[in-house]
Amino acid sequence: MAAHGTKPGRKESERGRYVAQYIQGAGLRLDIPGKEDGFACKCGQKHGIYIRPTYDGSGHVQYCLCQKCVVKNALATKSYITVTNVNAAADPDLPSHLFPGSGSDGAAFKVTSGEIPNRELMYDLLYDNIVDCNLNQYDENAGVGYFTIIDGDAPPSGTVIPLVGKI
Numbered sequence: 001m002a003a004h005g006t007k008p009g010r011k012e013s014e015r016g017r018y019v020a021q022y023i024q025g026a027g028l029r030l031d032i033p034g035k036e037d038g039f040a041c042k043c044g045q046k047h048g049i050y051i052r053p054t055y056d057g058s059g060h061v062q063y064c065l066c067q068k069c070v071v072k073n074a075l076a077t078k079s080y081i082t083v084t085n086v087n088a089a090a091d092p093d094l095p096s097h098l099f100p101g102s103g104s105d106g107a108a109f110k111v112t113s114g115e116i117p118n119r120e121l122m123y124d125l126l127y128d129n130i131v132d133c134n135l136n137q138y139d140e141n142a143g144v145g146y147f148t149i150i151d152g153d154a155p156p157s158g159t160v161i162p163l164v165g166k167i
């Protein structure tokens, strides 16, 4: 990794490109500056916070990121996947440990940008980036697969999810 204080140049512009792609791909919006009840990034930063609205369109906040963490995530993003199809859970009221498969949303996805990870890496990336996500099927040549969210809702069709690798 480049040290701090690197002179602006080609690397700097590439960095800008990655960051712009990440902000757009993740659907991040800059929080309104000076708002009383601002949000905080998980690192504690409260200023210049980007928010990701929930996927359901309710306008609630799914997660927050400060500008520093946005840059970190952008540089560590391996790939972007897009949800192509969602199968709603059979019966969301049934606990899945008693009735395997019920209560869990499934979603088909494909890699739409970046590298196509192998199966092992894709499993880890999904697990690290989507809460309670389990990879069920994956074709590592085509970059298409299917995951389930244990006892939860899958992001709707068309959602782009950046897969941030270990930083």
Ligand SMILES: [Zn+2]
Pocket: 041, 042, 043, 044, 045, 065, 066, 067, 068, 069, 070
């Ligand atoms: Zn942060």
